[in-house]
Amino acid sequence: MMTTQVPRRPWLQRWHVKPIGWTLVILILLVASSRMTGVDVGMFFNNLGQFTDLLVRMSQPAWDYLPVILHPLYETIQMAILGTTIGATFAVPFAVLAASNLVHNRWLRGIIRLMLDLVRTLPDLLLAAIFVAIFGIGSTAGVVTLAIFSFGMVSKLFYEVIETIDMGPLEALESVGANKLTIIWYAVLPQIMNQFVSYFLYTLEFNVRASTVLGYLGAGGIGVFLQRSLNEFNYSQTAVIILATLVVVMAIDGISNHLRRVLL
Amino acid sequence: MQTTISKKPATLTLWRRWNWLLWIAIVAVIYTWAITGLHFTGLQESAASVSRSIVHGLVQPDWPYVYNGSGEDLVSLILQTLAIAFLGTIISSLISVPFAFWAARGGKEWLHVRSGSGKVVLTLIRTFPEIVLAIMFIKAVGPGSYAGVLAVSIHSIGMLGKLFSEAIENMDRGADEAITSAGGNSAQIFMLATLPTIMPEFISYTLYRFEIAVRSASILGMVGAGGIGTPMIFAIQTRNWPRVGIILLGIVLMVLLIDTLSEQLRKRLI
Amino acid sequence: MDKTPIISFKNVNKVYDNGTVGLKNINFEIPQGEFLVVVGLSGAGKSTLLRTINRMHEITSGEIRVEGESIKAYKGRSLRLLRRKIGMIFQNFNLVKRSSVAKNVLSGRVSYYATWQSILGLFSATDKQKAVQALQRVSLAEKLYARADELSGGQQQRVAIARTLMQDPKIILADEPIASLDPLTTKTVMDILKRLNQEDGITVIVNLHSVALAREYADRIVGLRAGEVVYDEPIADVTEADLNRVYQTV
Ligand SMILES: Nc1ncnc2c1ncn2[C@@H]1O[C@H](COP(=O)(O)OP(=O)(O)OP(=O)(O)O)[C@@H](O)[C@H]1O
Ligand SMILES: [Mg+2]
Numbered sequence A: 001m002m003t004t005q006v007p008r009r010p011w012l013q014r015w016h017v018k019p020i021g022w023t024l025v026i027l028i029l030l031v032a033s034s035r036m037t038g039v040d041v042g043m044f045f046n047n048l049g050q051f052t053d054l055l056v057r058m059s060q061p062a063w064d065y066l067p068v069i070l071h072p073l074y075e076t077i078q079m080a081i082l083g084t085t086i087g088a089t090f091a092v093p094f095a096v097l098a099a100s101n102l103v104h105n106r107w108l109r110g111i112i113r114l115m116l117d118l119v120r121t122l123p124d125l126l127l128a129a130i131f132v133a134i135f136g137i138g139s140t141a142g143v144v145t146l147a148i149f150s151f152g153m154v155s156k157l158f159y160e161v162i163e164t165i166d167m168g169p170l171e172a173l174e175s176v177g178a179n180k181l182t183i184i185w186y187a188v189l190p191q192i193m194n195q196f197v198s199y200f201l202y203t204l205e206f207n208v209r210a211s212t213v214l215g216y217l218g219a220g221g222i223g224v225f226l227q228r229s230l231n232e233f234n235y236s237q238t239a240v241i242i243l244a245t246l247v248v249v250m251a252i253d254g255i256s257n258h259l260r261r262v263l264l
Numbered sequence B: 001m002q003t004t005i006s007k008k009p010a011t012l013t014l015w016r017r018w019n020w021l022l023w024i025a026i027v028a029v030i031y032t033w034a035i036t037g038l039h040f041t042g043l044q045e046s047a048a049s050v051s052r053s054i055v056h057g058l059v060q061p062d063w064p065y066v067y068n069g070s071g072e073d074l075v076s077l078i079l080q081t082l083a084i085a086f087l088g089t090i091i092s093s094l095i096s097v098p099f100a101f102w103a104a105r106g107g108k109e110w111l112h113v114r115s116g117s118g119k120v121v122l123t124l125i126r127t128f129p130e131i132v133l134a135i136m137f138i139k140a141v142g143p144g145s146y147a148g149v150l151a152v153s154i155h156s157i158g159m160l161g162k163l164f165s166e167a168i169e170n171m172d173r174g175a176d177e178a179i180t181s182a183g184g185n186s187a188q189i190f191m192l193a194t195l196p197t198i199m200p201e202f203i204s205y206t207l208y209r210f211e212i213a214v215r216s217a218s219i220l221g222m223v224g225a226g227g228i229g230t231p232m233i234f235a236i237q238t239r240n241w242p243r244v245g246i247i248l249l250g251i252v253l254m255v256l257l258i259d260t261l262s263e264q265l266r267k268r269l270i
Numbered sequence C: 001m002d003k004t005p006i007i008s009f010k011n012v013n014k015v016y017d018n019g020t021v022g023l024k025n026i027n028f029e030i031p032q033g034e035f036l037v038v039v040g041l042s043g044a045g046k047s048t049l050l051r052t053i054n055r056m057h058e059i060t061s062g063e064i065r066v067e068g069e070s071i072k073a074y075k076g077r078s079l080r081l082l083r084r085k086i087g088m089i090f091q092n093f094n095l096v097k098r099s100s101v102a103k104n105v106l107s108g109r110v111s112y113y114a115t116w117q118s119i120l121g122l123f124s125a126t127d128k129q130k131a132v133q134a135l136q137r138v139s140l141a142e143k144l145y146a147r148a149d150e151l152s153g154g155q156q157q158r159v160a161i162a163r164t165l166m167q168d169p170k171i172i173l174a175d176e177p178i179a180s181l182d183p184l185t186t187k188t189v190m191d192i193l194k195r196l197n198q199e200d201g202i203t204v205i206v207n208l209h210s211v212a213l214a215r216e217y218a219d220r221i222v223g224l225r226a227g228e229v230v231y232d233e234p235i236a237d238v239t240e241a242d243l244n245r246v247y248q249t250v
Helices: A017-037 A041-046 A048-058 A063-098 A106-121 A124-135 A139-162 A168-175 A180-217 A222-231 A235-263 B010-037 B047-059 B074-103 B113-127 B130-141 B145-170 B174-181 B186-223 B229-237 B241-269 C046-053 C077-084 C101-112 C115-119 C125-137 C153-165 C183-200 C211-217 C240-246
Strands: C007-015 C021-030 C035-040 C061-066 C086-089 C171-175 C203-208 C220-225 C228-234
Touching: A017 B074, A017 B145, A041 A048, A041 B130, A041 B145, A048 A235, A048 B130, A063 A106, A063 A139, A063 A180, A063 A222, A063 A235, A063 B010, A106 A139, A106 B241, A124 A139, A124 A180, A124 B047, A124 B186, A124 B229, A124 B241, A139 A180, A168 A180, A180 A222, A180 A235, A180 B130, A222 A235, A222 B130, A235 B113, B047 B241, B074 B113, B074 B145, B074 B186, B074 B229, B074 B241, B113 B145, B130 B145, B130 B186, B145 B186, B174 B186, B174 C086, B174 C101, B186 B229, B186 B241, B186 C101, B186 C115, B229 B241, C007 C046, C021 C046, C021 C228, C035 C046, C035 C183, C035 C211, C035 C240, C046 C061, C046 C171, C046 C203, C077 C086, C077 C101, C086 C153, C101 C125, C101 C153, C125 C153, C153 C183, C171 C183, C183 C203, C183 C211, C203 C211, C211 C240, C220 C240, C228 C240
Parallel strands: C035 C203, C035 C220, C086 C171, C171 C203
Antiparallel strands: C007 C021, C007 C061, C220 C228
């Protein structure tokens, strides 16, 4: 029987350089982070009394508060619907320009993508704070925030979908000399419509969650009441708000999940 | 083109042909409700001038704030933000593992009671607003980044637990089978087959969640839970736009850097 | 010479939870050192048959004996000891793809170690040497430190065989070991199994789809159809017409 040569163990493996290296890096980062943030396990347990007191009060929801928050809850959903729609509408042309199979100009594509990347770096609450400063307290700031946020999210999802389409019908139209818009309308849109709607619904779910806290900074919806109850230490009201939000979010998730399953 | 041969009753085809009208009606009702329900009263006349000052602040940021050695400058607070996100994500990833095995659907479970309850718990955690968590933890440990770490740790379980459990559900059980047939006990199967198979995916999801945690950590400060959010909200409220400009710049750069790094690492993992 | 068969089936039936009949009244014996090939259509119950031998599947009634002992009552440690002497090879290799070949091969030896030793990877120097030898037997020693997913399908299956050798098995069960391989690597893998059978006296039971391969390697061929043994002959008596009968649809 033929025996083969046994290789020498590479020194990287012999001394476990990679696992030890990564463990060290993570340990150092952990120590540095806990110093920087002043994490102190003891402190948590010292103040446990206050924390449990809060939990106890939250576990006794003030149900009579429910009628008060129904309208702001609707407002939250309305904000999410409008914001997502505006954002998604603006996202379509940008997604087309960012798709590498439709736009062959590298520079144009690069610039558009960089812009989209930049938009996506901004957290929603930060946008809300700025738009409240611009538009004042109210749902306008909320809608604009959600529109910009959805724009960033949807445009990326959309161009990734566009890049997966079948190029056949497109080339067929190109070969008969159809113009770009015709091509997009007849060869691109039919292929991606279902996925677009699916992602739109996904973003809507996400925005309903997000919009419940935007009001915390004054951008309309249920968040305004959340902030009020927390400021007044009225935790039994906070509990009602959170529970109601939960129900709404889960209902929307359920509907949207169902629709997406039907679509795909 | 009358080539369709339908064995279905005529009413059904009629319904098939016209149900899009119903959909359009539903969508129209929803949008009418959404648009008429909102009052765009918040619009103030100063909007234009405020926007102008913001743009002005953005192009002429408060450079000296970048670093002044006080520990309250941009660089220190960005580092603190990253520390909150890092610590929170690591803690959360550890707690998420048992949650994930709880919520992962097993083969011969009766009506999926175990996994179903796990999934509900994870959804509850995910839906509980992170800032409310932060405020609750501020009660427990006082304002500052410690509360931020706790908020990120708990909130992230909702998403990480879900992603992990899906990874477990979809994982290739082949290696488990091999160790079983070699006579391994359940601890050996878990440590020698399940864990090494699933680990790269767990790490990849943890990195992805870290990217999101960096964004949350940078706004948790707005409610007093440490990091760059605190000076940010303060600067907005005092209309210190050059300060807002430099902080925005800092956040954008931080997030871009972390996203790129994490994406590179994730690519190498798979 | 001891004449008791190494494996015997007696009135074995298997019905799956959903009512599917997996095995129906199986009766036959496998003598020590045989190279047995099981053939049959897809869904005939070949995998089921194989997996009942190391109790990866439970039978509904009847009795299976391995080395003269009924395996029914085994549990915990005794079940693991049964499995240890029965190596198993799978169609999809079932390696930990992102671990090294060395780790994969060593993992075949888990049952010889205490839990804490094996999970910390504390395998003895002797066993590491044994892993190298196992790989040499499948002519893959040069891949000792490669990652499993860097190897071709045939190479991965050879690693899986080396892993099985670490158990010091008396029996090897191979469930369509070559189904995802090309003809050339198929021959390599089958040759290795044949050699283990002839040189080490390991009893080998292989599920195959290909009749040609079965005739080339088997000492004896068993045909299954719808969970029943419909054919059982030593290779000398096997004719083409017989085998066609096995592949008849019901
Ligand atoms: N876990 C299970 N639950 C229910 N029925 C099963 C299960 N596993 C297999 N079966 C059924 O038992 C029968 C025998 O399956 P088995 O996998 O043993 O066939 P096979 O001969 O190995 O087929 P193949 O060549 O496709 O691997 C099939 O009808 C199959 O559908
Ligand atoms: Mg099979």
